[in-house]
Amino acid sequence: QKEVEQDPGPLSVPEGAIVSLNCTYSNSAFQYFMWYRQYSRKGPELLMYTYSSGNKEDGRFTAQVDKSSKYISLFIRDSQPSDSATYLCAMRGSGGSNYKLTFGKGTLLTVNP
Amino acid sequence: DTEVTQTPKHLVMGMTNKKSLKCEQHMGHRAMYWYKQKAKKPPELMFVYSYEKLSINESVPSRFSPECPNSSLLNLHLHALQPEDSALYLCASSQDSGRETQYFGPGTRLLVL
Numbered sequence: 001q002k003e004v005e006q007d008p009g010p011l012s013v014p015e016g017a018i019v020s021l022n023c024t025y026s027n028s029a030f031q032y033f034m035w036y037r038q039y040s041r042k043g044p045e046l047l048m049y050t051y052s053s054g055n056k057e058d059g060r061f062t063a064q065v066d067k068s069s070k071y072i073s074l075f076i077r078d079s080q081p082s083d084s085a086t087y088l089c090a091m092r093g094s095g096g097s098n099y100k101l102t103f104g105k106g107t108l109l110t111v112n113p
Numbered sequence: 114d115t116e117v118t119q120t121p122k123h124l125v126m127g128m129t130n131k132k133s134l135k136c137e138q139h140m141g142h143r144a145m146y147w148y149k150q151k152a153k154k155p156p157e158l159m160f161v162y163s164y165e166k167l168s169i170n171e172s173v174p175s176r177f178s179p180e181c182p183n184s185s186l187l188n189l190h191l192h193a194l195q196p197e198d199s200a201l202y203l204c205a206s207s208q209d210s211g212r213e214t215q216y217f218g219p220g221t222r223l224l225v226l
Contacts, residue, residue: 008153036217041220043217043220044217046216088155099161099168099169100169101215103156106153
């Protein structure tokens with residue numbers, strides 16, 4: 001079993017739809033959870049950053065972490081064509097030696113006008 | 114400001130060439146990273162610098178040589194590369210290697226002929 005599992009998609013939705021992106025993980029030491037958005041041929045852009053369990057909202061984006069289920073989600077409300085990108089989940093442990101981000105494979109999202 | 118800059122944006126080099134990639138951040142971050150990303154794959158960690166010292170080398174071949182001249186700059190020197198080294202090379206930085214999350218630059222797209 002891989003440490004982080006993420007459905008690569010592709011996922012295609014109409015403009016205005018609610019999008020749900022998910023990752024599961026197996027390493028219970030993970031404490032920090034991130035979502036990055038990566039446009040084609042560009043670097044990853046940090047969207048959301050959550051420590052431990054709970055929800056975090058930023059505009060149209062909501063990140064949820066359920067450590068008991070080892071499951072994280074990113075919701076995008078009122079999706080726009082400009083949201084079309086690859087979404088990468090990433091996570092890491094805490095402490096000085098836990099520098100390494102473990103990424104999911106990324107989900108390719110297309111929002112159709 | 115959460116900007117990491119990288120130069121050049123694109124680089125084409127022959128297998129006998131020597132070239133360098135540059136990365137700069139002015140966020141006062143003390144950890145800097147080099148990643149390699151192949152198409153449709155997540156980033157793979159190559160090197161970690163913490164407080165200007167190389168702390169992690171993820172078994173990267175010696176044809177890649179990192180350098181951290183000061184706390185804001187990170188270089189990656191390239192020599193005798195192979196065509197399979199063609200990829201997007203990403204620089205990232207974080208407050209330090211044990212806390213906070215990593216902010217990525219736009220990347221240098223490298224083609225080795």
